[in-house]
Amino acid sequence: MLTLPIGELLPALLDTLAIHTNAVLTAPPGSGKTTRIPLALLNAPWLAGRRILMLEPRRLATRAAAHYMASLLGESVGETVGYRMRLDTKVGKNTRIEVVTEGVLTRMLQTDPGLDGVGVLIFDEFHERSLQADLGLAFSLQAQAVLRPDLRILIMSATIDSAPVAELLDAAPVLTGQGQLFPVETRWLARPPQERLETAIARQIIETLTNETGDILVFLPGEAEIRRVESLLLQQDRKQARIAPLYGSLSQAEQDQALLPSPAGQRKVVLATAIAETSLTVEGVRVVIDSGLMRAPRFSPRTGMTRLETVAVSKASADQRRGRAGRLGPGICWRMWTKEADGRLEERSRPEILEADLAPLALQLAAWGTQPQELKWLDMPPAAALAQAQELLQNLGALAGNLLTDHGRRLADSGLHPRLAHMIVLAQKLAVGGLGCDLAALLSERDVLRNSERKNDADLRLRLEALQQQHPSCRQVVAQSHYLRRWFGIDQRREEDLEACGLLLCFAYPDRIAQRRADGRFLLTNGRGASFTNVQPLSSEPYICIAELDDKGPESRIYLAAPVTLADLKHQFNESIQTETQITWDREAKAVRARRLEKLGALVLSDVPMHEPDSEACIAVLLAGVREEGLGVLPWSRSSRQFRQRVQFMQRLDLTWPDLSDEMLISTLENWLAAYVYAMKSVADLQRLNLTGIFESMLTWEQRQKLDEYAPTxxxxxxxxxxxxxxxxxxxxxxxxxxxxxxxxxxxxxxxxxxxxxxxxxxxxxxxxxxxxxxxxxxxxxxxxxxxxxxxGRYPKHYWPDDPLQATPTHRVRPSS
Structure with a gap:
């Protein structure tokens, strides 16, 4: 057995856990934490034959760690060492070490908060700070405090800041291990690459194969980049190296091919995502080539969607990747960025709890029966994001106030995102539960048509067809769907009509039901706009539900969707449809328009005229129309204008007279005009008004008597x-x-x-x-x-007396004689 640096720390760790219930252990990458520590704890007296649970953040690392520990014991997986993960579990009655994925740990805690039969809980690679790891630790610490004071909790990482973690664990002791087995030389680029990332990586691989010995591990952000680099390398026809992709959606056999040592005389180039960053030993690796990029989930509160974005790695992640090169001998790490750029990297990646969709967390908290402030966190869930998540759960019927409903309990137990679990439950009621499981599986995995000619067609039904035909790209999705059918108790053999796809999506994403606008774009129930990047069959559908869209610019781009009928929307979402009376001023017609609308969120499902609208509301809108159009729309006659002006003249002399200025009349329409416009709905109707009479009614009796005397016509x-x-x-x-x-x-x-x-x-x-x-x-x-x-001179015939005061006045040319 290879001697690893962690061996020197094992006695101190055993002594520490004999005295303390909590501990934090930090040791550099490659020191052997993952595989040596659980085995070392097996015979600890305080464990007393109980099980060890070790949490791993990735499925591949979970399986690999269990297999390696079993091999060290000369056993098969499922004997002393086993693992549990979704769709794949190997444990037996004698299993003492269980390596589990994060979601599994949460469900185990929900089912058995005391973790009966478990002596120690290990959180491996905790620096990744996934949402489920933070939640699992919060639940575990409360379980330890309330139910299991003897439960040990060990936090392990290569790069975590140990001080706040130790403080969270009640001032737990911190143990620090030695460095990696062999030194690793770090090399940077002299200047940033001037070509596409994949081209620069491929060139560096070829140079390394020529100038260095040993296998190469290349870190790339995702499958697409891996496939492009693989294609570039295969074009070189280099027989001496085997190209081995390594990412999450590959089959177990394909993943194992990347991890196992190459045959004698053959070199290996492993093209991996961040999946190979921690807890895995890729046999034979001497050189690491790091793109410096990774995919990270980013949740958008505007769209309610989590999308993977390509971001720069942190310094901690870069160090983890570098450590992969020093396990078997002195190694080299090429960083595909400059040393100057290296100094600008963030120290650590931002914890997922601060960026993620918190709906699953809010559901698990409700199932646990607690509020977040009652638990211990390294980072408290953000209040705004948590409130949004709780609102979603209430809309799905999972919460009543802050309490979990029976429906919510079923969603929480499923382990799915609450949107997808809710969709399957409602699909069962419509006798299309199998289709619901297929949809949930498709939406939980990468697009199965991503390498197909039809990948740009957004119609989700194409993916369902590929799934039902069991296309090779759907292998993982098929397994996921079968698992969901078993869990929800749905007939595995029955196939349902794909046309129900859009309606089922509506159950999961009611905020993404969309209506086609006149210009071909779509309006969502949440009020946002969206459109397809190019014209396609779904572009002409009057209603669709969007499963995936981005969050860029004023309008989102639609990536996945399916059509839904108006009849289905009205039937299935009847309780959510609001009937709204809309009485508005039609500026073009200069009239009141009264309509009855049926609305689903921001969408207008129907719009019909109202024959007997509320009279008071019509009066208010008519007056608003007069205010908008101006007093000129009223039927002004010569007498009404003069009457108003005479009153204004008197108001200048005596403020007790009414003010009939434009400003005052416009601002007080409700006081002087409303009583006279009953049953009127347009400017044409207003022409029947007698403004003189209306203004006269605004005067007191005494003022009416004085008006002709003081302000004669x-x-x-x-x-x-x-x-x-x-x-x-x-x-x-x-x-x-x-x-x-x-x-x-x-x-x-x-x-x-x-x-x-x-x-x-x-x-x-x-x-x-x-x-x-x-x-x-x-x-x-x-x-x-x-x-x-x-x-x-101009008017000689007219009368021009010398003394005008003694002259006779006349309206003729000359006075009558």
């Missing part, structure tokens, strides 16, 4: 003519009169209790203005003679 001038007064300027009422009609009038006439002199607009015989004055006496003394001199 007409004035009789010396010629005997009764001429109208102009009140358009309330500050200066005026009289337009021909000059000859005022002969004999010595003073300017006054109105408003004799307080306001009229502005006299003196006209020529042709009704053209010749003088404006408020002082008639002064005009007769001085201005008249200049006017007479000017007009006499």
């Amino acid at each position: 007409h004035l009789t001038v010396p010629s005997g003519q009764r001429l109208p007064l102009d009140y358009s300027d309330p500050e200066a009422p005026s009289l337009a009169v021909r000059l000859q009609e005022l002969f004999g009038m010595a003073e300017t006439p006054r109105i408003g209790q004799k307080r306001v002199p009229l502005t006299l607009r003196l006209l020529s015989p042709a009704q053209r203005p010749v003088q404006v004055t408020k002082d008639l006496a002064s005009f007769w003394r001085t201005g008249y003679f200049a006017v007479k001199k000017e007009l006499l």
